[in-house]
Amino acid sequence: MPAKVKNVKFNNGQEMPMVGLGTYARKAEPGQFRQAVEWAIDLGYRHIDSAAVYKNEVEVGEAIANKIEEGLVKREDLFVTSKLWNDCHARDVVVETLMESLRKLKLDYVDLYLIHWPISVTADGVDTAISYLETWKGMEKTVELGLAKSIGVSNFNEKQIQEIYDNAVIKPVVNQVEINPTLTQNSLVNLCKQLSIIPVAYTPLGLISEARPEFAGIDVIKTDPKLGELATKYGKTRAQIALRYLIQRGIPVIPKSFTKSRIEENINVFDFELTDKEMEVVDGYNLNHHCVPGKGFEKYTYYPF
Numbered sequence: 531m532p533a534k535v536k537n538v539k540f541n542n543g544q545e546m547p548m549v550g551l552g553t554y555a556r557k558a559e560p561g562q563f564r565q566a567v568e569w570a571i572d573l574g575y576r577h578i579d580s581a582a583v584y585k586n587e588v589e590v591g592e593a594i595a596n597k598i599e600e601g602l603v604k605r606e607d608l609f610v611t612s613k614l615w616n617d618c619h620a621r622d623v624v625v626e627t628l629m630e631s632l633r634k635l636k637l638d639y640v641d642l643y644l645i646h647w648p649i650s651v652t653a654d655g656v657d658t659a660i661s662y663l664e665t666w667k668g669m670e671k672t673v674e675l676g677l678a679k680s681i682g683v684s685n686f687n688e689k690q691i692q693e694i695y696d697n698a699v700i701k702p703v704v705n706q707v708e709i710n711p712t713l714t715q716n717s718l719v720n721l722c723k724q725l726s727i728i729p730v731a732y733t734p735l736g737l738i739s740e741a742r743p744e745f746a747g748i749d750v751i752k753t754d755p756k757l758g759e760l761a762t763k764y765g766k767t768r769a770q771i772a773l774r775y776l777i778q779r780g781i782p783v784i785p786k787s788f789t790k791s792r793i794e795e796n797i798n799v800f801d802f803e804l805t806d807k808e809m810e811v812v813d814g815y816n817l818n819h820h821c822v823p824g825k826g827f828e829k830y831t832y833y834p835f
């Protein structure tokens with residue numbers, strides 16, 4: 531039985547499933563993205579998070595086409611996201627950049643198109659400092675042309691999201707940012723909610739990277755005994771507790787996995803509920819630690835963190 535997943539409703543009335551499959555991987559074998567997306571759709575996922583920079587749009591598109599051809603889903607059953615990379619921020623190239631993504635995905639439209647980061651650079655990394663307010667005008671054009679149903683942003687801080695909100699003709703529907711038990715982002719989440727913008731959690735499992743030695747040994751999601759007790763109490767895994775914590779805060783999640791059993795596990799988070807006290811316990815793990823600090827971007831004008 532495919533899992534039953536709740537939806538969130540955007541400020542424009544469109545709905546999005548609260549669990550989507552993340553598809554970023556630093557390393558992947560040929561066919562691995564396609565296989566993960568096909569498993570996910572088989573297991574009940576209807577929301578796929580992709581991006582031009584992930585270099586997987588062709589495989590994601592093949593998986594979607596295969597499942598439509600099989601008759602398992604129709605295009606309108608699926609919610610597909612792609613993202614505009616940092617070297618395509620000039621207002622006039624946004625539409626053609628999305629059209630290139632659509633060609634790769636073999637789709638006529640995406641459900642959601644995001645500005646991936648607020649920073650703007652050339653392909654070889656020179657700061658072009660194009661204002662994201664300019665880029666947003668190109669994003670609005672994609673909606674007018676029917677190429678994107680909704681538009682939003684990613685990795686925008688509070689000041690930046692407020693600025694987009696204040697200047698937009700078409701308001702952003704989401705801000706996709708890192709949120710997990712060790713980066714709870716309470717203030718940014720509250721602001722997004724005030725503005726009727728849905729905060730979406732990337733890296734929702736927050737498995738602390740070994741590349742950050744200052745955080746070594748405090749990977750609560752893997753090791754904290756209380757989180758283990760909650761997992762035992764509910765007959766769930768630690769990962770499911772972390773995802774459920776976010777869902778209960780009204781935050782959609784996009785965990786990535788290439789492992790069929792984990793893909794299944796990550797969507798099965800709608801049949802139990804953490805108590806208020808247990809939510810507080812997980813909230814208490816906050817370290818304001820970014821697994822994705824965007825270190826290489828620090829030198830750019832609109833670096834958000």
Ligand SMILES: NC(=O)c1ccc[n+]([C@@H]2O[C@H](COP(=O)([O-])OP(=O)(O)OC[C@H]3O[C@@H](n4cnc5c(N)ncnc54)[C@H](OP(=O)(O)O)[C@@H]3O)[C@@H](O)[C@H]2O)c1
Nearest residue numbers: 552553554684732733734735736769785786787788789792
């Ligand atoms: N907008 C942005 O700038 C941005 C930045 C980062 C990520 N994202 C999006 O968010 C998605 C998720 O983020 P992420 O990939 O960084 O991190 P994540 O989903 O929190 O974690 C992925 C890692 O956790 C493992 N995993 C998955 N499910 C698990 C489970 N149930 N138990 C134990 N381990 C599990 C995966 O391993 P296996 O694959 O081996 O199973 C993988 O190594 C990305 O794929 C991408 O779509 C967006």
